[in-house]
Amino acid sequence: MATTTSSTPTPFSVDAERLSELGAVFRGPLVTPGDPGYDDLRRLDNAAIDRRPALIIRCTGPADVIDGVNLARTTGAPLAIRSGGHHVGGHGSVDDGIVLDLRDMNGVWVDPANLTVRVQGGATWGQVDRETQVFGLAVPGGIVSSTGVGGLTLGGGVGWLVRRWGLSCDSLLSARVVLASGELVTASETENADLFWAIRGGGGNFGVAVELTFRAHPLGPEIAAAFVLHPLAGSEDVLRGWRDLAVDADETVTSRAMLWAMADDETVPPPARGKEVLIIGAVYAGDAAEGREVLAPYRALGEPLVDMSELLTDYRFLQSAFDGDDTPVHSYWKSLYLDRLTDDALAFIYARALERPDPSILVHIPAMGGACARTAADATAFGDRSAPFMLSFDGMTQDPAKLAEVRDWVRASVEAARELDGAGGTYLNFVGDDASDRQVVHEQFGANYGRLREVKRRYDPGNLFRVNNNIPPA
Incomplete structure (x- = not known):
């Protein structure tokens, strides 16, 4: 499985003659700067990432992917793989390189x-x-x-x-x-x-x-869910009440707390429209009728602005409840895990949420544990998953001029959170740092990192696949 990939990326360009040659090989469309649709195709979910690939290959099947990989390897071009384009670090694109766009491979x-x-x-x-x-x-x-x-x-x-x-x-x-x-x-x-x-x-x-x-x-399709919006101001008791329920929950229940601001538009029920809120969400993975009884305590916390639980009784509707619109959002996220969600930790989280420099910023606390925690740290590459909670600061703004302030706030929040009792690690799907940031990679993989480098050496010794949370070959 030898490869000749250079560790130093080579800027890639395609002239008309080369593009014609490549077009005879690939089944999927080849898109270059200036082509109709290029800007739409290169756009990522995170509007803060503005990369201009030299070639976008709309792959139609494994053959297009294989030829795209071979092209990147033999030319030394930077290579990015795009599926949904959602990673906050922008891993689905690359400047002056090749993007293998898999969106047409969606069977x-x-x-x-x-x-x-x-x-x-x-x-x-x-x-x-x-x-x-x-x-x-x-x-x-x-x-x-x-x-x-x-x-x-x-x-x-x-x-x-x-x-x-x-x-x-x-x-x-x-x-x-x-x-x-x-x-x-x-x-x-x-x-x-x-x-x-x-x-x-x-x-x-x-x-x-x-x-x-x-x-x-x-x-599904019918499910039981709790989805309750409380006014953020004065919601400390609700947050603590959710924590107590989450700690004692059976593994059939997955819940999360979200400190955020609702949009000021008709998609939001009037009592919560444009308001700063604490969202308590929970899903029961079992019989819907039984689940409604199990989730009742989540709905009984405090005096909510609105209880939307009865609107989310269809699994597909639940799964799309946080889908955004087409408004460009500039994002920078960081996360960590908490072995304990103490009263002091909740007080810190709540205080940070009140100090968000932009209402679009989401402070997010997913409950973990259950089946996830039963898998040993070395059973998969993912690493230690024993923490019962994650804490993610999802920095977002619609104003690009505020991105630097949002980024600084997220970084400061995570650094302060690392002083909490039982804090550590990171979730790489929620990391906005550059792909070359080794610290965040080490934090996730821990003792698995050395083994991962050996696997990388066997399957990608030239580090062709480096536009990601990168693991260099041993």
Whole structure:
């Protein structure tokens, strides 16, 4: 599996003659600067990332991916893999290089008899939910339906079902991966087991996942959920009450607290429209009628502005509840884990939320534990997942002039949070730092880092796949 990739990226350009030659090879469209649709295709979810690739390859299948990987390797061009384009660090694009755009590879095939789902690497979670829910099945995804399946899964995957069935990568049964050599291989417990271990949490460091096969779980379409909005001011008791419920919850319940501001538009119920809020959300992964009783205490906390629980009784609707509109949002996120969510920690979080320099900033506390925590740290590349809570400062603003202030606030918040009792680590899917930042990578993988570097050396010794939370080869 040798490769000749240089560790130093080479700016890549395509003249008309070369583009014509490439067009005879690739089945999918090739898009370069100046072409119609180029700016739309290069746009990422994070408006703060404005990269201009030299060539965007709209891949239609594994053959286009293989030829794209070979082209990057032989030319030394920087290479980025785009699935949903949602990573806050902008890993789906690269300046002066090649982007393999997988969005047209979005097929989803459900086998309800065997409880499996086969998904192409460019599909979104909304597309997966659309097919699986026909059969009353679900695969643990994230909380935004337009997120790419490939990127979220390879980075771990924390969503509404994490306490019942673990991370997204915990339901992964196998993957077909294009390596840096251009070879297409299968990674599973029985084939290339070291690669399978590495891609479950190690991100896109080891190849391009062109197809993923998941274990599906019985859930939906009807579900039980709690989704209650409280006024942020004076909500400390509600926050503590949620913490107590979350700590004692059965693993069938996954919940989260979100300190935020609601949009001032008609999509928000009038009592909460334009208001600073504390959102208490919870999902029951089981029988809906039983779940409504289990979740009643989450709905009984405090005096809410509005209780939207009865509007979120369909799994697909829940999964798209946090989908944004097309308004450009400039983002910078950082996260960590908490072994304990003490009263002092909650007081700190609440105080920081009140000091947000932009109302779009989300302070987010997902409850972890349950099935996620039962998986040993060395069982997958993801690493230690024993912490019962995550704390994420999701810095967002619609005003690009405020991004520097938002970024500074997020960094200061995380540094201060690291002084909390039991704080540590980071979740790489929620990190806005540059791909070359080694500190955040070490924080996530811990003792698994050395093994990951060995796997990287075997499958990508030239570090072709480096536009990510990068793990250099040993």
